[in-house]
Amino acid sequence: MGTRWAKIINEFGKASLKIVIDKDLPAARKVAEDCGADFSKNYKDAFKSRVDAVFIVTPHKFLYSLARAALLAGKHVFVEKPGSRTAKEMEILLKLAKQKNLRLMVGFNYRSFDSIRRAKKIVESGIIGEIDFIRIRHGHPGRPGYGREWRMNKKLAGGGVLMDQGLHAIDLINWFFGELVKKVAGMKNNLFWKTKVEDNAFVLLETPRGKIGSLHVGITEWKPIFSFEIFGSKGYCSIDGFGRRYGNGEILTIGRYDHKKQILKEKKIICNPDADNALRLELKEFIKSIDEKRTPSPNAADALKVLKIIEEVYKQN
Numbered sequence: 001m002g003t004r005w006a007k008i009i010n011e012f013g014k015a016s017l018k019i020v021i022d023k024d025l026p027a028a029r030k031v032a033e034d035c036g037a038d039f040s041k042n043y044k045d046a047f048k049s050r051v052d053a054v055f056i057v058t059p060h061k062f063l064y065s066l067a068r069a070a071l072l073a074g075k076h077v078f079v080e081k082p083g084s085r086t087a088k089e090m091e092i093l094l095k096l097a098k099q100k101n102l103r104l105m106v107g108f109n110y111r112s113f114d115s116i117r118r119a120k121k122i123v124e125s126g127i128i129g130e131i132d133f134i135r136i137r138h139g140h141p142g143r144p145g146y147g148r149e150w151r152m153n154k155k156l157a158g159g160g161v162l163m164d165q166g167l168h169a170i171d172l173i174n175w176f177f178g179e180l181v182k183k184v185a186g187m188k189n190n191l192f193w194k195t196k197v198e199d200n201a202f203v204l205l206e207t208p209r210g211k212i213g214s215l216h217v218g219i220t221e222w223k224p225i226f227s228f229e230i231f232g233s234k235g236y237c238s239i240d241g242f243g244r245r246y247g248n249g250e251i252l253t254i255g256r257y258d259h260k261k262q263i264l265k266e267k268k269i270i271c272n273p274d275a276d277n278a279l280r281l282e283l284k285e286f287i288k289s290i291d292e293k294r295t296p297s298p299n300a301a302d303a304l305k306v307l308k309i310i311e312e313v314y315k316q317n
Helices: 002-011 025-035 043-047 060-072 087-100 114-125 165-177 275-292 300-316
Strands: 019-021 038-040 053-056 076-080 104-107 131-139 183-189 200-206 212-218 225-232 235-242 246-258 263-271
Touching: 002 025, 002 275, 019 025, 019 043, 025 038, 038 043, 043 060, 053 060, 060 076, 060 087, 076 275, 087 104, 087 300, 104 275, 104 300, 114 165, 114 225, 114 235, 114 246, 114 263, 114 275, 131 165, 165 200, 165 212, 165 300, 183 300, 200 300, 225 246
Parallel strands: 019 038, 053 076, 076 104, 131 212
Antiparallel strands: 131 225, 183 200, 200 212, 225 235, 235 246, 246 263
16 A cells, blocks of 8 residues: 555655655665655655655554654555554544644545545435445455464554445445534454454444444455445435445446436446546645645545444444
8 A cells, every 4th residue: 555655645746755764674665765755764755854744554453653753753644444443542642633733634546536436426416315324345255374474463463354345335335424423332252253242243333313333344255245225215325336346336326216207217327447546636626735734535534434434333233
């Protein structure tokens, strides 16, 4: 992910990549040389005066400490999701960014995919009416040795699939509902990978107005899947496939239901599956928020909502 971000930043007209930090110095050198940047294995070198903002793209364990150090050094921060392993850590970052009047953006990049952005506009237009419920299924089969990777390590990741695909799914439900969740119910297990964190999780969310969101995320989906369904009072929209990893591209379906005639009319839209374009849009939003001195979207408050929900699921299990 760090290599992808370096490429995106380097190609962006309103920003330039100054330095790449990695404790693996040869790795830092390779990325830096490809982008014409300096490199180092000391993260403090990223806080030099000529650097305006820092991108933090590491395993979850290191996100909080590095983001905090960058904010204390007076730098704007883009930190990959979830931004920290705990809600308490995120609350500290949120408070610090406000005190320092710095921008703190959290990388929930699913929001910036073409199909998701189109679906959000459809919902906001009122075409499908008021949202009643949302259903998400998302997962992949892993790969040989996946159970030994950092994403399945409690100390490094903070959890299992809920702290990976689950983060994105919960953020999307929160974003589309546009209101706080009041009830959380969840179950998790690990039946295949046999690690100390979950390989499957099932979560139900309810808002004060009775809207319900359901999600199932797993690392035992032998056929990679991304299914995002939004049901409203006048119809629905659904997304099948995501990027180039989950299905064959992204297909957005809009369905309008005529209650009197009991007729359903559907329209399908083929969306752009370029995952790097989502990163470009995130970068654009981050820089724009700095220029306009406003809170970026998504932000630390969004991440805090997600982390609190996940912690409630863990508490129940």
